[in-house]
Amino acid sequence: MKVGIIGQGYVGLTISAFAAEYFDVVGFDLNPKIVEQLNLGVSHIEGIESALLAKWIRAGRYKATTRGSDLSDCEIIVIAVPTPLTGDRKPDLSYIDSACKTIGQNLSKPVLVINESTSFPGTLRDFIKPTIEKYSQAPIEHMYAISPERVDPGRSDFNQKNTPRLYSGLTSEATDRTKDFYSKFCDNLVQVSSPEVAEAAKLFENTFRQVNIALVNEFAQIAHSLGISVYETLDAANTKPYGFMKFTPSAGVGGHCIPVDPTYLAAVAEEHGAPATFIRRANEVNLEMSEYIVRRVTEDNGGSLQGKNALVVGVAYKPNVADVRETAAELVIEQLRNQGAVVTWHDDIVGSWKGESSAPLQGADLTVIVTKHDSVDEKKILASAPYVFDTTGKVKGAKGL
Numbered sequence: 001m002k003v004g005i006i007g008q009g010y011v012g013l014t015i016s017a018f019a020a021e022y023f024d025v026v027g028f029d030l031n032p033k034i035v036e037q038l039n040l041g042v043s044h045i046e047g048i049e050s051a052l053l054a055k056w057i058r059a060g061r062y063k064a065t066t067r068g069s070d071l072s073d074c075e076i077i078v079i080a081v082p083t084p085l086t087g088d089r090k091p092d093l094s095y096i097d098s099a100c101k102t103i104g105q106n107l108s109k110p111v112l113v114i115n116e117s118t119s120f121p122g123t124l125r126d127f128i129k130p131t132i133e134k135y136s137q138a139p140i141e142h143m144y145a146i147s148p149e150r151v152d153p154g155r156s157d158f159n160q161k162n163t164p165r166l167y168s169g170l171t172s173e174a175t176d177r178t179k180d181f182y183s184k185f186c187d188n189l190v191q192v193s194s195p196e197v198a199e200a201a202k203l204f205e206n207t208f209r210q211v212n213i214a215l216v217n218e219f220a221q222i223a224h225s226l227g228i229s230v231y232e233t234l235d236a237a238n239t240k241p242y243g244f245m246k247f248t249p250s251a252g253v254g255g256h257c258i259p260v261d262p263t264y265l266a267a268v269a270e271e272h273g274a275p276a277t278f279i280r281r282a283n284e285v286n287l288e289m290s291e292y293i294v295r296r297v298t299e300d301n302g303g304s305l306q307g308k309n310a311l312v313v314g315v316a317y318k319p320n321v322a323d324v325r326e327t328a329a330e331l332v333i334e335q336l337r338n339q340g341a342v343v344t345w346h347d348d349i350v351g352s353w354k355g356e357s358s359a360p361l362q363g364a365d366l367t368v369i370v371t372k373h374d375s376v377d378e379k380k381i382l383a384s385a386p387y388v389f390d391t392t393g394k395v396k397g398a399k400g401l
C-alpha cells in the first residue's frame, strides 16, 4: 500500500520514517531544499536518524517529492502541515487549505485522508472535507479521519510506538481503516466517538500545559516577592502523592504547540459564545515573563543596562533541540535591547538565527540563561560574566527566579 504524507517537518517526517517499515511512503513537501536533502538521505529532524532515512530510500520504501502528481496512486494521505496563528493571532488554516488543494487536484480515486495537523474541533468535518471537495475536478467520496499528533521532538522515552494515539473518522469505515493504518506502528490506539473529540482533546492537552506553566510563572513572582525559594516550595508541594503535578518556572513557552494551540481553543470557544478568559490570561502571563526577568536583571545591575554587554545562553525553545519557533529567547533579547543592552547569544545547537550567529560563551557583563542544553558546560556559563541570571533553575551558583 502506498501512503502519501503531506508536510515533511517534525510530524510528517517522523510518521514517514515509522510508516516506511510497512508501507511505500511518498513524502510531499513544498520546500524543494528539504525534499532534495531528504532524497539524499539527510534528515533535518531530531530523533529521525539520517541512516534510517537512507535505509528506506535504498529499499525503495521512501521518496520525497514536490510534485503533487506523485501522490496520485496513494491509498492513504496524511496531512501534517503547519497550523500557526495569523498576524492578529487568529487560527491560520492556509497551509491546510493548500494541502487540501494538493489532494483535490491530484487524487482521482477515493482515498483515506487523515489529518494530523493540530486544529480546532470541526476542522476535519467543516473545513478539510469541503475544501478537498471544492478543489476536486469531479465529485469523489474520500474517507476522512483525524489522529492528532503527540510527538515531542528530541524525546527518547516516548515515541510513535508507545505514545497512545487518539483517532476517529467521519464514518465507521474511515475509523476502522485509520485503526488498521496506525496499528502497524503504534501499540496503543484510543478510539473516541467523533473527530471533534479528538481535535478538542489535543488542544486541551496543550492548553493544560500552558495554563499550568503560566500558574507556576506567576507563582515564581509571588515567591520572590515573599523572599522564599520557588524551587524549594515546588519540591515541598510535590511531596503530596496525589492531586499535584509539578511544573517549573521559565522565561515563557515556545515551540509550535503550547504558545499556539490554546489560542485555537480560545478562538473557537469565543466563536461559540463561550468564555476563554483563563486561557487568554495564561498566554499573557507567559508572554510577560520576559519583561519580568529583564526587570529583575536590571534591578540587580544598578537599575540600568545601558551599554552593557548581555549574553543570552540558549535560544532554542527547549533543551537539546535546534527549534527556535516561538522561543521565549526572542522576547528576552528584545526586552534586554529595549533597556539599552548590547545583546549577543550563545547556542551552538541553533548555530545561526535571524541573521546572527552563536557568540562565544565568554566576555559578557551579564548572562541570562533561557535554555540550558546538556552539552553546555555550567562552569563556562558561570565564568562568562560577573553576573549570571538563570531562568531554568538548573545552574547552581547563578541568580534565578
Ligand SMILES: NC(=O)c1ccc[n+]([C@@H]2O[C@H](COP(=O)([O-])OP(=O)(O)OC[C@H]3O[C@@H](n4cnc5c(N)ncnc54)[C@H](O)[C@@H]3O)[C@@H](O)[C@H]2O)c1
Pocket (backbone or CB within 6 Å): 006, 007, 008, 009, 010, 011, 012, 028, 029, 030, 031, 034, 080, 081, 082, 083, 095, 096, 098, 099, 102, 116, 117, 118, 119, 148, 149, 150, 151, 152, 153, 256, 257
Ligand atoms: N512539532 C511538534 O512537536 C508537533 C507535535 C504535535 C502536533 N504538531 C502539529 O503538527 C503540524 C505540523 O507541525 P510540524 O512541527 O511538523 O511543522 P514543520 O514546520 O516542522 O513542518 C511542516 C512542513 O510542511 C511543509 N509544508 C507547508 N505547507 C505545505 C503544503 N501546503 N504542502 C506540503 N508541505 C507543506 C513545510 O515546508 C514543512 O516542511 C502542526 O499542526 C503542528 O501544530 C506538531
